[in-house]
Amino acid sequence: MAVKPATRTxxxxxxxxxxxxxxxxxxxxxxxxVIHMEIGEPDFPTPQPIIDAGIRLLxxxxxxxxxxxxxxxxxxxxxxxxxxxxxxxxxxxxxxxxPGASGAFLLALGASLNAGETLxxxxxxxxxxxxxxxxxxxxxxxxxxxxxxxYQLTASLIKQHWTASTKGVLxxxxxxxxxxxxxxxxxxxxxxxxxxxxxxxxxxxxxxGLVYGQDATSALAYSDDVFVINSFSKYFGMTGWRVGWLVVxxxxxxxxxxxxxxxxxxxxxxxxxxxxxxxDGETLLELExxxxxxxxxxxxxxxxxxxxxxxxxxxxxxxxxxxxxxxRHTEDSFQFALDFLAAEGVAVTPGxxxxxxxxxxxxxxxxTTSMDKMAEAMQxxxxxxxxx
Amino acid sequence: MAVKPATRTxxxxxxxxxxxxxxxxxxxxxxxxVIHMEIGEPDFPTPQPIIDAGIRLLxxxxxxxxxxxxxxxxxxxxxxxxxxxxxxxxxxxxxxxxPGASGAFLLALGASLNAGETLxxxxxxxxxxxxxxxxxxxxxxxxxxxxxxxYQLTASLIKQHWTASTKGVLxxxxxxxxxxxxxxxxxxxxxxxxxxxxxxxxxxxxxxGLVYGQDATSALAYSDDVFVINSFSKYFGMTGWRVGWLVVxxxxxxxxxxxxxxxxxxxxxxxxxxxxxxxDGETLLELExxxxxxxxxxxxxxxxxxxxxxxxxxxxxxxxxxxxxxxRHTEDSFQFALDFLAAEGVAVTPGxxxxxxxxxxxxxxxxTTSMDKMAEAMQxxxxxxxxx
Numbered sequence: 001m002a003v004k005p006a007t008r009t010x011x012x013x014x015x016x017x018x019x020x021x022x023x024x025x026x027x028x029x030x031x032x033x034v035i036h037m038e039i040g041e042p043d044f045p046t047p048q049p050i051i052d053a054g055i056r057l058l059x060x061x062x063x064x065x066x067x068x069x070x071x072x073x074x075x076x077x078x079x080x081x082x083x084x085x086x087x088x089x090x091x092x093x094x095x096x097x098x099p100g101a102s103g104a105f106l107l108a109l110g111a112s113l114n115a116g117e118t119l120x121x122x123x124x125x126x127x128x129x130x131x132x133x134x135x136x137x138x139x140x141x142x143x144x145x146x147x148x149x150x151y152q153l154t155a156s157l158i159k160q161h162w163t164a165s166t167k168g169v170l171x172x173x174x175x176x177x178x179x180x181x182x183x184x185x186x187x188x189x190x191x192x193x194x195x196x197x198x199x200x201x202x203x204x205x206x207x208x209g210l211v212y213g214q215d216a217t218s219a220l221a222y223s224d225d226v227f228v229i230n231s232f233s234k235y236f237g238m239t240g241w242r243v244g245w246l247v248v249x250x251x252x253x254x255x256x257x258x259x260x261x262x263x264x265x266x267x268x269x270x271x272x273x274x275x276x277x278x279x280d281g282e283t284l285l286e287l288e289x290x291x292x293x294x295x296x297x298x299x300x301x302x303x304x305x306x307x308x309x310x311x312x313x314x315x316x317x318x319x320x321x322x323x324x325x326x327x328r329h330t331e332d333s334f335q336f337a338l339d340f341l342a343a344e345g346v347a348v349t350p351g352x353x354x355x356x357x358x359x360x361x362x363x364x365x366x367x368t369t370s371m372d373k374m375a376e377a378m379q380x381x382x383x384x385x386x387x388x
Numbered sequence: 389m390a391v392k393p394a395t396r397t398x399x400x401x402x403x404x405x406x407x408x409x410x411x412x413x414x415x416x417x418x419x420x421x422v423i424h425m426e427i428g429e430p431d432f433p434t435p436q437p438i439i440d441a442g443i444r445l446l447x448x449x450x451x452x453x454x455x456x457x458x459x460x461x462x463x464x465x466x467x468x469x470x471x472x473x474x475x476x477x478x479x480x481x482x483x484x485x486x487p488g489a490s491g492a493f494l495l496a497l498g499a500s501l502n503a504g505e506t507l508x509x510x511x512x513x514x515x516x517x518x519x520x521x522x523x524x525x526x527x528x529x530x531x532x533x534x535x536x537x538x539y540q541l542t543a544s545l546i547k548q549h550w551t552a553s554t555k556g557v558l559x560x561x562x563x564x565x566x567x568x569x570x571x572x573x574x575x576x577x578x579x580x581x582x583x584x585x586x587x588x589x590x591x592x593x594x595x596x597g598l599v600y601g602q603d604a605t606s607a608l609a610y611s612d613d614v615f616v617i618n619s620f621s622k623y624f625g626m627t628g629w630r631v632g633w634l635v636v637x638x639x640x641x642x643x644x645x646x647x648x649x650x651x652x653x654x655x656x657x658x659x660x661x662x663x664x665x666x667x668d669g670e671t672l673l674e675l676e677x678x679x680x681x682x683x684x685x686x687x688x689x690x691x692x693x694x695x696x697x698x699x700x701x702x703x704x705x706x707x708x709x710x711x712x713x714x715x716r717h718t719e720d721s722f723q724f725a726l727d728f729l730a731a732e733g734v735a736v737t738p739g740x741x742x743x744x745x746x747x748x749x750x751x752x753x754x755x756t757t758s759m760d761k762m763a764e765a766m767q768x769x770x771x772x773x774x775x776x
Contacts, residue, residue, distance in 0.1 A: 003556070003588050005643040006502050006524075014646045045449030054658070058442050061433030063628035099487050099630065102653050106494075114394050115503050115525050131650040136394075137503050137525065168391070200391045240451035240657030242487065255393040258402045262519040265490050268656040269628030270442070 011134035013127055017349040020337055024347045035369060035377045038347040040176065041239045042320065042368045044290055046274075047283045050238060054274035063269050068260040070097025070245070071272045077279050078245055088220045096246045096256050097267050097275075101206045101231035104246035105132040106263060108227040111248070111255045112200055113138045117167035119202070122153050124323065124354035124362070126176040129204065138167070144357035147313035151178040151323075155189035159197070168200030169193075173216060174207040177323040177354045177364040179298075179316025184217040191222050201226040206244070207319040209235030209287065212295035216318060225249040232271075234319075235287060236278045241271040294320055297367040297374060304378040305365065308385060322365045323351075325358070329385055333363050343387075344380035399522035401515055405737040408725055412735040423757060423765045426735040428564065429627045430708065430756045432678055434662075435671045438626060442662035451657050456648040458485025458633070459660045465667050466633055476608045484634045484644050485655050485663075489594045489619035492634035493520040494651060496615040499636070499643045500588055501526045505555035507590070510541050512711065512742035512750070514564040517592065526555070532745035535701035539566040539711075543577035547585070556588030557581075561604060562595040565711040565742045565752040567686075567704025572605040579610050589614040594632070595707040597623030597675065600683035604706060613637040620659075622707075623675060624666045629659040682708055685755040685762065692766040693753065696773060710753045711739075713746070717773055721751050731775075732768035 017038050024034045045051075057063065069075065072092070079092040098104040105128070113119070115137035121130055123142035130140035143161055145151045158169055171190060173182040182190070194201045203219035205228055219226045231244030248256045260266075277283055301322055302315060311325030330336040334350035341347050351362030367374060405426050412422045433439075445451070457463065460480070467480040486492040493516070501507070503525035509518060511530035518528035531549055533539045546557055559578060561570040570578070582589045591607035593616055607614045619632030636644045648654075665671055689710055690703060699713030718724040722738040729735050739750030755762060 003500065003586065005640060006498065006500050008502070009499060009643045009647065012646055012650060015649055018649070041453055046451050048449070051446050051449055051451075055443055055446050058439050058446065061436070061439055063434050063439075063626070065429055065627050099491075099656070100653060102651055103487075106651060110394065110523055111397060112391065112394050114396070128650045128653075135498055135647075135651060198391065238451065239453050240654070242652075242654070242656040252393060255397045258400055259397065259523075261403055261406070262400060262516045263490055263494060263523060264630075265488060265516075266628070266630070268487070268630040268659055270658065271656055 008134050008137050012131045015127065016334060016353045020341060020347050020349065023338070023341055027341070027345055032345050034345045034347060035373050036347050037365050037369060037377055038349045039368060040366060042237060043370060044237050046237050046241070047286045049277040049280045049283045050236070050274045053277035054270050057270045057273035066266045066269050066272055068264065068266050069257055070095070070267060074272050074276055077276060081279055082218070082220065086218050086221065088218060090220055090247055093253060094247050094250060096248065096260055097272055098244050098246055099264060099267050100233060100242040101229050101244040102128070103264060103267065104229040104231070104244050105129070107246050107256055107259055108202060108229060108248070109133060109136050109138070110259050110263065111252055112227070113167055116165065118163065118165045119167055120153065120158060120161055120169045122151060122172070122175065123357040124151065124177055124351065124359070126172060127353055129170055129172065139165070141166070142355050150180040150182065150314050151175055152180060152182040152186065153190055154186055155193040158190055158193045162197050166197070166199060168202060170202040170204060172204035174211060174318025176207065176319055177321050177349070178314070179319045179321045179323065180314050181211065181214065181216055181317045187217055187219060188222045191219060191226060195223065195225065203228045205229060206231040207234055210291060210294060210320060211318040212291070212298055213317050220247060232275050232278055237287070237290070238271070238275065238278070241268070241274060243267055243271040243275050294367065297371060298322070300371060301365060301367050301374055308378070308382055320367050322367070324363050324365060325361055326363050327361045329388065331360065333360050337363060340381070340384050344384045346377045346380050396522050396525050400519045403515065404722060404741045408729060408735050408737065411726070411729055415729070415733055420733050422733045422735060423761050424735050425753050425757060425765055426737045427756060428754060430625060431758060432625050434625050434629070435674045437665040437668045437671045438624070438662045441665035442658050445658045445661035454654045454657050454660055456652065456654050457645055458483070458655060462660050462664055465664060469667055470606070470608065474606050474609065476606060478608060478635055481641060482635050482638060484636065484648055485660055486632050486634055487652060487655050488621060488630040489617050489632040490516070491652060491655065492617040492619070492632050493517070495634050495644055495647055496590060496617060496636070497521060497524050497526070498647050498651065499640055500615070501555055504553065506551065506553045507555055508541065508546060508549055508557045510539060510560070510563065511745040512539065512565055512739065512747065514560060515741055517558055517560065527553070529554070530743050538568040538570065538702050539563055540568060540570040540574065541578055542574055543581040546578055546581045550585050554585070554587060556590060558590040558592060560592035562599060562706025564595065564707055565709050565737070566702070567707045567709045567711065568702050569599065569602065569604055569705045575605055575607065576610045579607060579614060583611065583613065591616045593617065594619040595622055598679065598682060598708060599706040600679070600686055601705050608635060620663050620666055625675070625678070626659070626663065626666070629656070629662060631655055631659040631663050682755065685759060686710070688759060689753060689755050689762055696766070696770055708755050710755070712751050712753060713749055714751050715749045717776065719748065721748050725751060728769070728772050732772045734765045734768050
């Protein structure tokens with residue numbers, strides 16, 4: 001075919017970590033024991049009550065389409081969860097069940113972003129977020145953030161970077177890769193700034209629940225006119241099931257319904273039935289046990305990375321990542337990641353996957369693996385650094 | 389929020405049948421026995437070997453992300469299926485497992501269609517197909533087709549409607565709503581026409597397997613430089629699982645990989661493991677039994693609709709739909725559908741869901757329900773017509 005890929009695809013970056021992952025798999029195929037600290041997927045299995053609910057649905061054989069917006073019972077349970085955990089009232093008809101947070105982004109941006117419009121995001125930031133903007137032929141204005149704002153945007157930064165083509169702002173808290181939270185008052189002010197400038201506000205809350213100290217605040221606490229992206233993948237341990245949700249402003253309900261019918265038909269039925277058990281008392285108890293374990297892992301990894309000379313100016317408060325400055329060891333974090341993997345069999349994610357700001361001086365370590373393996377990884381890291 | 393929905397959403401039509409479905413559910417809530425002939429979902433459960441494979445995966449608890457392009461074993465099995473059923477060689481790395489055919493359309497058009505470009509499609513046609521074009525800010529040129537071409541596009545129609553903004557052609561065979569197939573030689577010529585004009589060819593093959601007489605021909609028989617959309621939903625009985633696939637030209641492999649990573653992460657894991665059993669001998673035997681049943685239903689419904697004065701100039705050869713002209717009974721098929729439902733409790737889909745050409749003179753009857761229920765529906769239809 002003489003036909004070329006669509007122009008937008010040039011703006012969509014691949015994940016550099018895939019190169020790391022590919023090499024890691026090659027090593028494993030040759031029998032090497034690789035420690036994975038590069039992937040954003042916890043080592044825990046899906047909680048048993050969720051598994052059981054999925055199996056019960058499959059046993060009926062009736063795995064039929066659900067309504068496009070999701071099972072009414074699941075939408076109602078998510079609404080109740082907002083009430084119970086956040087004390088926020090959200091009408092269930094504003095909640096759309098989606099194929100993961102990926103589907104929620106597709107729906108939110110497909111419904112609201114015109115070609116040529118710009119979204120403001122922090123740099124560093126999770127790469128898919130800006131790639132979704134590119135998918136709809138929009139642009140991302142990546143705003144460099146640092147420790148002084150906990151690697152989060154501020155109302156002042158928003159106002160400073162707002163232009164005629166700006167459509168809105170995306171905030172991700174806890175942040176991937178930095179694990180840092182936006183302060184509640186700053187979140188409120190950012191939402192107000194976007195609103196006063198006539199823009200949209202998108203809140204990526206997929207790491208909510210995975211916080212180790214203060215709670216994460218939902219954008220819904222401050223406004224009903226926001227898009228909130230969330231997921232059962234991370235806190236609820238349902239990565240492979242591909243089920244998440246989007247909360248839309250009331251004015252977008254009809255449009256989101258129409259889009260969901262067309263671009264998904266519906267989210268996988270057995271995943272939705274399984275997710276009904278995500279809010280069970282037994283499930284939540286297990287998730288809290290895991291959260292305690294993640295907090296311990298965070299403390300362990302944080303301590304070791306500091307000891308080994310990495311810079312972590314803000315102690316991460318959520319998600320399962322530490323974004324560590326590595327200027328004492330290298331000026332090229334991608335090469336460092338490849339060399340570390342080759343020499344010691346430990347995979348980490350290079351900063352260039354998350355933007356440009358200080359990217360070559362940063363590495364993301366995921367504490368999605370056991371304490372034993374992390375201890376081994378830290379020994380290997382120490383040996384690697386000392387040999388350089 | 390003062391912010392309006394994105395412009396593209398104005399071009400995306402809702403499904404009018406949802407209005408029918410909504411009223412049908414209201415009737416059912418009041419205890420009425422409604423016969424559903426409006427939905428594109430068979431009444432058969434998912435075949436047992438597929439269910440069992442899904443349960444086995446869930447029992448491991450390890451429902452983790454798969455590679456973005458899909459489980460390597462599943463891609464290999466799909467490639468083998470092309471060899472066995474069609475005698476066509478397709479490299480497994482050209483096959484992307486997607487969240488249903490919906491995901492396949494997203495991937496194909498996201499990878500190839502620029503904003504402002506036009507795709508040629510038949511009218512009538514399944515509405516999502518042109519709505520995906522609108523999602524990427526493209527345009528659809530709907531070409532009226534009739535019985536003379538089996539409601540399919542021809543090379544001559546393609547050449548006649550091609551303009552500077554035309555990006556390519558979409559053919560759906562068997563067609564939804566007409567159930568008609570494109571002749572193999574015509575398919576070949578349409579592909580050649582698109583290619584000689586420098587355009588893309590997209591083949592919607594989601595009803596392959598559900599054919600009652602001649603086999604459906606894959607576009608891959610004539611060219612490797614085509615996008616082929618397929619699904620486990622219809623023939624394989626996996627609607628609610630949301631798993632399908634896309635075959636891309638070799639030149640699009642890298643772009644499709646990058647897009648899939650970003651817009652899906654991956655397709656639901658348990659659905660992919662379940663689909664591994666879709667090609668088992670036992671499953672295929674069961675699917676062939678169902679195909680025989682569908683053929684009998686088609687014959688039954690075809691005979692009755694003709695007897696009741698509906699026009700069906702081409703006997704449908706595939707899918708599970710009959711698109712029937714209703715000018716002897718009404719000049720407004722949407723109102724007819726609503727009145728028929730209100731009076732007799734039978735739901736059918738109005739023609740306006742499938743385009744403009746003769747839409748108000750057409751109704752789609754789905755034979756996705758049992759022979760007994762269809763017999764009852766035909767009695768109700770006869771009574772309804774005779775009372776008008």
